[in-house]
Amino acid sequence: MNTNLTGVVATLILTIVLAIPLGRYLAKVYQGERVWTDFLRPFERLLYRLGGINPAEEMSWQRFLRALLTINMLWLVYGFIMLFYQGVLPLNPDGNPSMTPDLTFNTVISFVVNCNLQHYSGESGLSYLSQVGVIMYFQFVSAATGMAALAGVYRAMQEKQSSTLGNFYVYFIQSITRVLLPLSIVLAVALLACGTPMTFDGKIVLNTLQGVEQSISQGPAAAMIAIKQLGTNGGGFFGVNSAHPLENPNFLSNMLQTISILLVPIALVFALGYYLKRRRLAWIIFGVMTMGFLSFVMGTIMAETAGNPAIAQMGINQDLGSMEGKETRIGAEASALWGIATTATSNGSVNAMHDSMTPISGFLQMLDMMINALYGGVGVGLLNYYIFIIIAVFISGLMVGRTPELLGKKVEIREMKIATLITLLHPFLILMGTALSSYLIVHHADIGWAVKPANWLNNPGNHGFSEMLYEYTSASANNGSGFEGLGDNNFFWNVSTGIVLLMGRFLPIIGPVAIAGLLAQKQYIPESSGTLRVDTPTFGLMTFAVIFIVAALAFFPALALGPLAEYFSMHP
Template identity: 65%
Template sequence: AFIAIKHIGTNGGGFFGANSAHPLENPTYFTNAVELWAQMIVPFAMIFALGFFLKKQKFAYIIFGVMTVGFLLLVIPTMSSEISGNPAIEKMGISQLNGAMEGKEVRFGPAISGFWSIATTVISTGSVNSMHDSSMPISGAMQLLAMMVNVFYGGCGVGYLNFYIFIILAVFISGLMVGRTPEFFGKKIEAREVKIAAFIAILHPLLILAGTALASYFAAHDTAMGYWFSGNATGWLNNPGNHGFSEMLYEYTSSAANNGSGFEGLGDNNPFWNITTGIVLLLSRFIPIIGPLAIAGLLANKKYIPESAGTLKTDTTIFGIMIFAVIAIVAALSFFPALALGPLAEYFGM
């Protein structure tokens, strides 16, 4: 009963603490494949359902294509990193024929565990079949980036909710670049819509990075406030340095993306983490729902403009590339410094 809720409902909470690494929740490689497909099929279907109801199936194909390219750019480096093993262990002369096996179930291995870790972070499932905290640094960076971007597939319809914001921004920027009035499905995109879209796009990194900065300060300075919240602020981190920073960054990223997975080397069961991540989860869950609905309402009240030779088409490959570029630029500018301090610094330090 829990598995159906966990994966088809993209919830992620398992009956056992070990989640889908537990043999009673996920006993074989076959059940692992079924659970992977179960958590992906509804988010996939929602994209094509959108195209069906809008009678714009080509538009749905473009969205699905952009999301799939993004997914592959995350999952391929992750699987490659896990299969290649840990260079620190390699230097000790220990063979790693099976790849990086720390935190993995032997019956699954590193490749499918890496695939799962990206599937669960792009689709907001949050279930795990391996310990993400034990993942290689590049894998950790990809898991973080999947939730930071938060637009590839998503939960049951949530992927398009966030993707819609980037469509509005891409339409506006494309219109400026080619000297045409920005339009989306026959409705003009004007200042109010762009301001709302920009606010929603900025809110996600603001909540994640502000929370991480606050936690980092308390971890570095055992202040009275930090002591009151946690008992011992420095006791949060079992891993110092870059990996400890990654653990704190992952906690807020997972909360903001409504994911639920974690780098569980972090001692997060205390008032500080429970309160701050709860606030981040509430704000990042509900405000991004209000923004797209507000934009939809504004567009619905506008006069329909029939397509003409000057209309910027939104169901072409070129526009798909434009959307992907906007997503990449916003994500890179917002999150690259934090990733550089965490998993990327850890990778180069190895």
């Protein structure tokens, strides 16, 4: 085993070792038990008082969702004003201009919905005020929104019969003060030690060895990078994200950031087991997710270390693997792990250019986002998996002749309708968007208010199709990474992906919360010999099969036209 592969294994082991106690801690926080961060309660009470919130007030699932959607709407308005006028606001030492209306529309939505799709270059597209007061702020609150929604579902699953899910604002604030903020401080300090900058000074002007002046951007990067990873946000301070040597200086910082991408999503799975006192169920869910995740990681590592066959035919040595678009300080194996970790968790940050990876890697990264439930983003990953559990329970019940039940509650037609609609929404948004953009490319449609479609793509054929498919997949999955051969900073892509971002974020939150609320109101049925158990390996395999069958049926034709066709064209 080479050194880089050893680093990959060590990263995965450390992540799990840290996630288990963090999961126990998260369960205690959301249950209101005593934890070491209780010293923050006076500060939290101050926030409740300032916001006019009664923390003891219980919310129905309808009111819970209204609170969630209302506060996110206010952030959209705030963000649009800040970015549209950033050129005349303070903390802009490099003189970066304000954003155009369509780019502002896309950027604000992208960060509010925890996607962080960036159609701009970080260091030249935003002022320091925008980076900290808008982008970094949204990275905290968008992550906390997903965690609060999941905490409400935990509460619904725990109760034998209840009409309330707890208080959204309490879950939301605790997710920031008790989880995201402390972890971000620790990670930011560690990144500072690795060499990541944290300053409000402008660009540094240096003389190179060739005697040429070079301006190097810096800024308050360490703090933003910490929450971008821990909150599965992914938006980079610098344009090339964590491939930038200041954002990700060395292999140690790369390990720390990879662990941070996976840590909270995995911990939330274990938190479910501690919260419900059903640890076996949590391990089954973790096992299903990990089985899919590791298969994707191994496939990507094999593809990237094998090299590019087209380059091999030229007689060029590829002992280091396929290194196009990668950083030598990180290597092919760690880049492959990051590529799957960032797409499995809807994080979207990159330490290598996904557009340069081999077709099989691109295929697996897209499939990762199309499934969108192998760990997933903080909170929402488990919400997506919850939908698959509902479907698997219903199908399994029909197959064995038992009433479909989940933790003592009957799953009936109303819950199945919601689950089915949410399941179909994801492929609808991805495939419809890709079909529309492909039509405009093929017919060179004159759409007037956008860049000519012929200028969108830097690559023709199958890879060009993959670039458009990847963009809508990333937007719908709230991921944010991209095949950057696509020219996406224009009216068409800013607006179309902005709409997909909104629908792909909030409807998959509304659906699971509504299902959980409806099930919580039903009469509890004690487990018996006729109960369909959901904490067994058999049911875990059933859920695994449902996930991949749904993904295969919905997405295989599109993947066959893109990355798979490109792969076979390289291997005649």
